[in-house]
Amino acid sequence: MGEQQLVKRARKGDDEAFYELLQTVKSSLYRTAYRYFGNEHDALDAVQEVTCKAYLKLHNLRKPGHFKPWILRIMMNYCHDEWRRRKRTLPVEEIFSVTSYDEDTDRYLILRDLLLDLDPKMQEIIQLKYFEDWTLSQIAEWKRVPEGTIKTRLNRALKQLRFEWEKGEERHV
Template sequence: MADVELVKKAVSGNDEAFLSLLLIYKEDLFRTALAYLKNEEDALEAVQEVTFRAYEKIHTLRKPEYVKTWLIRIMMNYCRDLLRKQKQFVSNEAALTQYEISDDYTFLQVEEALDTLTGQQRELVYMKYLHDIKIKDIAELTATPESTIKTRLYKALSVLKLFFEEKGGSGHV
């Protein structure tokens, strides 16, 4: 987690502090973009665009302790907008070729399982399990009660469990 003082400096206009923040969170941003866009080139471009957007809006960050969540949210919104505009969907075969996965189809099974979730459920799973953001922080970020976030996550995990049970897995999610 970034030092709150560093975030405060960035919010007040310190370019070096902002650059330091981006260096801390660039991998998280890239993983989020890759999870949505399924393409390394597009993900790198998304990181560039989100860096620009965050730089323009850093002064609007109200709570420095939520800088990671704030950046991830910008990335998720950007990726959703981009996908909506492009109507871009990657088939499982394209993903297989792109990542050169040979005998291990786990990645594809997880992607297929995540595709069974609604957009909202997928975002919650990404925030909670890919980025390890606390439920309390997700609730505050989305202006949703914690109990609602817990319920939605429970439902999402139930959908994933059912998917894997139907595929013949052990059902452990």
Template sequence: MEIYEKAKLAKRGDKEAFVFLIRACQQSLYVIARSILNNDDDCADAMQEAIAKAFSNIHTLREPAYFKTWLIRILINECNNMIRKKKRDYPTPYDMRTTSYIGDYEQIELFEVINGLDEQLQIIVTLFYIEDLSIKEISKVLDVSIGTVKSRLYRARQQLSELVLREGGSKYELS
């Protein structure tokens, strides 16, 4: 497991290992930051702050196998701090309408559907379905119980079904 080994090296002070880890997580960090913040500049700032804090505090990483989860948690906290500083009401969801999945049937604008969810469910769906984090990892990242993650995923699935059915099934396909 290369991430685990690199995280162990980074924890011991290996800067090249830390850079490798950041590059491996970079796309995920952007997607998560963009799902919380409104624009690319804010995302870049949050990512830079999160990376700087992670670098400064890498010695506090308890379990190298969970480096990505640890880093995502730092990023989410940084995004929330930026929102508080700017006195925004709530994180503006990532404008995912421009990204589409083209399958064998018809174009499914997945991110447009996700944007139709209640705002608190958008991050759960993004972490679970887009970033492929486990329920346990999401629980750690968001600092909520596993039961809370499961119930929010359940509610998100219900809302997604309602959104798809509201479209009359012509635009979105249920599988």
């Protein structure tokens, strides 16, 4: 059964249809959350929260054929908001509670922070392009903007990341 039919059934209260929809996106949701939080526990919590939000807000989905992009956007917004909230409320020692760092872990944490400092529109494009393997034309179609706009935002985001990365490297030399 197609995504549109499952969405229509789920909107009418068919929990089995909603479950089937989730099965098609669960790995993408988990990967997205894991990239933000870096651990399984928080990623699973995020998937659970987003699942509940999506279930309650399914009636807001304008195009039944766009369930996956819709729920991924909910996940990215949730992760972004949660990361910002934690960053404000947790002491630095708890955020970076890894006991033994290696160079890759350090780089991962630095890159994650740099990504979270980007404009949300730029974060979204990087997430979809590099972590969900969407093409620029798919992103442009989904966002309803010209492909050139997506290319420009991606280029700016990558330049900003490169600049901030190099600035950080200079401080550690």
